[in-house]
Amino acid sequence: MPQTVRIALDAMGGDFGPKVTIAGAALALERRPDSRFLLVGDESAIRAELNRHARLAERAEVRHAAVSVRMDDKPSQALRSGRRVSSMWLAIEAVKKGDADVAISAGNTGALMAMAKVCLHTMARVDRPALACLWPTLRGQSVVLDVGASLGANASHLVDLAIMGAAMARVMLNLARPTVGLLNVGAEEIKGIEEVKAASTMLRDLNLPGFDYRGFVEGDGIGKGVVDVVVTPDGFTGNIALKTAEGTAAQIAAYLKQAMGGTLLAKLGYVLAQGAFRELRAKMDTRATNGGVFLGLEGIVIKSHGGADSVGFARAIEIGHEMAGGDLLNRIRDTVALAHRLREHDGADQTSPPRETAQ
């Protein structure tokens, strides 16, 4: 573990730019005093904010970038106009060059993924990178991946996702041996996507080190926290599940607000129970889990929600800090290599028929 964690920030990313990213960095530094920052973006805009944060200024270097990727740039546009010159690219490149341990951006997801792939490259033997998130559960938190809107994963990629998610859970959730499940729709005969079934068979047969594979998980099992790592059938399904859960939480928060503002008694009850409501709000605060992690790249890149405030952005930085601290990439590399070697040895890729497995 490095003595200091060096964090490259795309200071221009997100809906609010340096106002939020610099304030977020200052907050994160309070909690993680061993951080150093490389702030990439429009120098004068960054300096203007940095003037308010003396402690951060001491621990930060500013790197000017003339171009900012816009929130509505398409990935191809972003690459065309921002490659080698944008704050997003230069933050990622700092990781590649060894100037930083992790890059963080609240810029648009598609552009960030495209630049991270072009700049850092996908890990050997990994089909493609994935976006992983922390999902609050009744037991604490779980890692859920892929939530990155990509389509159609094959069984071998789902095994890689299990390996990468487990590595992240070890680092982020401090678990020696996280449990892993595959998201599916129940255990009936007609149900279940072939690739998910095949991945389940592979995960049981391979019995890889570092995690316990526990079979299928249904959608309502995520919030219960039945496993530490949930592998979704593909990023498309995962993204829809994530957004649907966020929508449901927002909906219930709105119901609750309506209900507690309704009558005088309700309002009085609310005042008395305000400690309890504060506790509830803290549990439902999506800022606490802000920060998606791109896994499967030769470097660590964190994506913050574009609309995050400084508290949320600071949390994304903290996630980056924790992910950079571990020996994450080597672990993933080794386990992915082992899985592929075992499968080539067993011929499992070619010959194992998909078998039904259940929780």
Add this chain to the structure above:
Amino acid sequence: MPQTVRIALDAMGGDFGPKVTIAGAALALERRPDSRFLLVGDESAIRAELNRHARLAERAEVRHAAVSVRMDDKPSQALRSGRRVSSMWLAIEAVKKGDADVAISAGNTGALMAMAKVCLHTMARVDRPALACLWPTLRGQSVVLDVGASLGANASHLVDLAIMGAAMARVMLNLARPTVGLLNVGAEEIKGIEEVKAASTMLRDLNLPGFDYRGFVEGDGIGKGVVDVVVTPDGFTGNIALKTAEGTAAQIAAYLKQAMGGTLLAKLGYVLAQGAFRELRAKMDTRATNGGVFLGLEGIVIKSHGGADSVGFARAIEIGHEMAGGDLLNRIRDTVALAHRLREHDGADQTSPPRETAQ
């Protein structure tokens, strides 16, 4: 609309059998006094429960069935052992024979779908049936389909789902012209499944009567109620979204319970605000939307949650009652036929390239 709505019940389905189904029917009859019931299942078990419900007994006929489909029977097993003889089959068959306007079962979904398909047949030109549900939203309720765990829909099927969902929304939500959206993951270049994009183009081009197509909806738009009908990319994704939302609601309910039971002040606040909490519980009560509707069959079949209590089962019966009352099947048949005619005329099936569309 028939003077009386004739409802065939699989009295043996669900985790609790006649105890819940008969009590549920009695409740539903109180609210819908124009119902008549055909109670199918083990006659002595049904009669034992029916003795407690004199008003229901007056409006019900009992039809003995020697076989009950078990909750864990695979669809193929259920068909083998239960075809023509099980309570599930005979309830569906009553619809086919014209003895009932709708069939309702809390039995297992796979078996019910398989039997409904074999007995009632899929509508002409409809690729396959779908499972639709009512989803509580901040604006009221929406229809979401397919949530039935089936895989891989093509664009033409998604158009049929839009037609069927809109027809259901007209009946269930009393809307003259419901709005319809396709569930997707955002509007970026790299995002969106080809079939969903192609369906979006078709829905815009066809401009079918009876609903307004509004483009893509993201997962967090469902709970907001941004459209009246949400068409999912396939039943697999839809089922995962539904279960994930249910899981999130249960999770927040658990947080709330913990928080309000924590301190004396919180407990006191809870007592004062109990009216508000009652209101909240009513909004979060999944029993209020219990009852999935199989659409795309030549007859109406409703699936209740297996674990529903009599209040939940009564709600599924009410949904069946409402669905049977309208001119639903003819409307679906006509609009599906029109869509196919228009597409053949335009050659849209073959030649329209998928175009990107946005909300």
